[in-house]
Amino acid sequence: MKIDKKTIEYIANLSRIELSDQEKEVFIHQLSDILSYIEKLNKLNTEDIKPMAHSINTTNVFREDKLELPISREDALYNAPSTMGVFFKVPKVIE
């Protein structure tokens, strides 16, 4: 499976990453190489094998539904590039 220009543009958009034409060329080449390598998985018949998401048994962890304040609003906003009062400020969402 080789990546072409259309595919790289599609996944760059899914990833919210902009690429120059030159970057597209480099990534097309590198991702194609990596995917060719990954295709070795197709040598294995995995029809009856269950997929594995976690290596140890995990169960849901519940706690009392009590209000906790791990960090203050001030702390939560401290690292934001732009704020207005108690809000995160972002550029226009709807044109």
Added chain:
Amino acid sequence: MNKNIQIIREESLRLLGHTALQIKEKILSREIQATELVGKLFEWIKDIEPNVQAFITVNEKEALEKASEVDKKIANRQKVGLLAGIPIAVKDNICTKNLTTTCASKILQNFIPPYDAFVVKRLKEEDAIIIGKTNLDEFAMGSSTENSGYKITRNPWNHECVPGGSSGGSAAAVAADFSFLALGSDTGGSVRQPAALCGVVGTKPTYGRVSRYGLIAFGSSLDQIGTFTKDVKDAALLLQVIAGNDLRDSTSAQVPVPDYLHGIDSGVKGLRIGIPKEYFAGGLNTEVSKAVKDALKLYEKLGATVVDISLPHTEYAVAVYYIVANAEASSNLARYDGVKYGYRTGESRGIIDMYCRTRSEGFGNEVKRRIMLGNYALSSGYYDAYYLKASKVRNLIKNDFDFAFGRVDCIICPTSPVPAFKIGERANNPLEMYLSDIYTIPANLAGIPGISIPCGFSETGLPIGMQILAKHFEEKKILQIAYAFERETDFHLKKPPLKSSSV
């Protein structure tokens, strides 16, 4: 160099060359004060660090304050913690309250965490002294620390070589005696591989043994915080402090934590050690192969039995890893959008454009490559062929280990196929770089614990490491097995030939 300076340097190096347990004894017996120790440590760092570049941030002022607090406690005969006065470095993808945490990414260049990671909280509770934040491959994505958005860390044993990665800064800091202890994270070998390349002890606990709360997420089903130490006993000491259940990490295991130092000298008599034939196949450097085989002979002499085993799906591990880890990363890194924290682009046309520009300017190429690969593997039409397929093969890899551990107590193999490679040598070939982790990745996929300990040197004087793997939650066993080797050898005692930056 002035003769007096030379003598002072040798004295302080003798002091800083101690292990954490040794230095703790000196602090508790008041042979040395923590403030004096930390002062000497920073003098040493200032002299040598320009040639090594292990740190992104140094924390001198707070370190001295904490040291003085520990000294006061000891002088007043108050109770002190398990790590009283011991300097420790923390990988810069682990959150430290009020201390910049960058993940070696421009996208987090000014990020000051409002909270401590679970492990950092534990360090502070046990009176450790956090001396700084160490360099890494951006978002822990890499095997050489060359992918850092800030600097390239050099291997203390040879400055033209990489320290390994992604926790290269932590490994180099311990190897160069900048720190007695260090924390790293291991998603595909990022603790064990740099430990091997820098000649120190690197431990990756079982998935879930140590809380990931406050570890900046990369591959959430693989990530685990691990330790860098000068010897195996120090590894037991530090693991003791950071292991245990934490309600804020739902994958944190509710398994009791044993006393890791107790019985560490039990030896290996009667133990069955498995040697996976797939790990000694093509691509393995002959010097590395010889060092590990010599170590196995020593184990036999100590009373262990060496058994040939097979882990038949080993050759698929790297392929599985680069689908699973990157699929998880593409989701985890979606949060860097220029809204809540971190870098935001200057001008933009609306919010989507702001996201795109912020991420394109903030992430380095390796991170972009992995996010795109992960999104591709998860995207409609490709999910079954890549992500689902990889998740199934992951199960086969785990089954290989389950089957092997039915026959043997542990597995011993090389940590890295080669000693430290030259800076730049693999930088332009991502696939070749990925294959650096061929021996460490399977343990992350299976979630089992592993330790890398020094077991030799190449002809050019570069350290060689070997890896010991065991079943889930058998950290105590691998520490015992590692210690049995360490106490018979002196590889861990050798120091790199470091040069002052002022001459």
